[in-house]
Amino acid sequence: MTTPDQKLAQLGLELPAPTKLPKGLSLPFSFVNIRGDRLLFSGHPKQGADGSLEGPYGVLGHDLSTNQGYDASRDIALSVLANVKAQIGDLSRIVGWSRVFGMVSSAPGYTEQHVVINGFSDLIIEVFGPDIGRHARSAIGVQGLPMGFAIEIEGEMLIKP
Secondary structure (H helix, E strand, O other), X not given: OOOHHHHXXXXXXXXXXXXXXXXXXXXXXXXXXXXXXXXXXXXXXXXXXXXXXXXXXXXXXXXXXXXXXXXXXHHHHHHHHHHHHXXXXXXXXXXXXXXXXXXXXXXXXXXXXXXXXXXXHHHHHHHHHHHHHOOEEEEEEEOOOHHHEOEXXXXXXXXOO
């Protein structure tokens, strides 16, 4: 059986470093919160290879195209996996993706939020397979996101001890 790390390598993908917050920014929450066999991850933007926050910034349907949003959502999946792996050590401990909630900063009339968040969902299913990677999901448009992010994704999964 192929592990998630092996599948990422087969796809030619590398996880970034875990999130590094900009100097002077402190958050009253953690990016990953484990409660028993449940792992909840806070809203994530995309991060660079070094773990720095990279957005994307702007508004879908104005500053960014749907295709750019889809690609960014795939990158956000890698950011989530990097932070989860830093907490649990081995992505093979993930036994089920439960829920994904995608927020897309949207121009008036923009209606392709679901296509943007498909980038995240498609990568998760590609890496974990349809049994483990299958999840419930919502994708909504919002007027704005913290720090000017264009996309933020949060969710929940099940892990084994």
